[in-house]
Every structure is written in C-alpha cells, then in structure tokens.
Amino acid sequence: MTRPHELLEANEVKRFVFWILGAALVVGVLLIVANFDVVRHWLAVHTGTVNESGPFYGFWSGFGSDIGEATLIGAVSVGVYTGARKVNCHTKGCWRIGHHPLEGTPYHLCKHHHPDVPVEGASIEHILAQHQKFKDNQAAAKGDQPVA
Numbered sequence: 001m002t003r004p005h006e007l008l009e010a011n012e013v014k015r016f017v018f019w020i021l022g023a024a025l026v027v028g029v030l031l032i033v034a035n036f037d038v039v040r041h042w043l044a045v046h047t048g049t050v051n052e053s054g055p056f057y058g059f060w061s062g063f064g065s066d067i068g069e070a071t072l073i074g075a076v077s078v079g080v081y082t083g084a085r086k087v088n089c090h091t092k093g094c095w096r097i098g099h100h101p102l103e104g105t106p107y108h109l110c111k112h113h114h115p116d117v118p119v120e121g122a123s124i125e126h127i128l129a130q131h132q133k134f135k136d137n138q139a140a141a142k143g144d145q146p147v148a
Helices: 004-034 036-047 057-061 063-087 124-142
Strands: none
Touching (some): 004 036, 057 063
C-alpha cells in the first residue's frame, strides 16, 4: 500500500523535474534569440540555401535532394503500418498480433482478447480438452459416435 508521504515525495520529484525542464527550455530559447545571426547562418549553410552558384542550387543539390528519400521512407512506413494493421488484433487500440480467429466472424484476436484462449498460458489439460472438444464436434458433424 502506498503511504501518503511517498505520494507527496513523488509529486515533489515530478514538480522539480518539470521546473528543471522548463528552465532548460527557457535558457535554450534565450540562447537561440541571443545568437540568432549565428544560428541563421549555420542553418543556411547546412540546408544549402546560401547563394552558392545560383539561387537555391545548394539546396537542391544538398538538403533538398533528401526530399525523395523522405518520401520513400514515408511510403515504406505507411506500407509497414498497413501490413501490421492487417495482421494485428482486431480489438480497437490493441497492437498485438491476432493469431486466433474468432469462430463465426472475420476477426482475428490476440490471446488477451480471445474468449477461448487462457491469458496465463495453456496447460496440457486445457490443450487436450480443446482437442477432444474439436474431435467430438467433428464426429457430431459426420454423424458418428463421439471419439473416446
């Protein structure tokens, strides 16, 4: 059980970290504002927008040529996302892989959301009981006697 003084200490630590990060952000912004000419020149040189041998030549032969690579990376990322969405659990918000089809529906679910899969792991008894149930259902569908 969490004691009240432990919660108070946790809140004080969070507050302290918040103020440190806020102060670091303010100092960073002030440094950029104070050295704006240096930052602007560095940015112009490294993006290639300084007038090298013509307007924007440096950009398109340097930094701007990476636009195609960024497009390719974006397209691959969308493809990976689409593929992951196709095979993951169909429960909204769940990113686990859906290995288990839900009978009677087009959905595939993960072991955490499927009603017939034990969350803590299947014991040998559970596996054998499921197999026997399957065999009995198959025999009933054929009209045979249940398998012993």
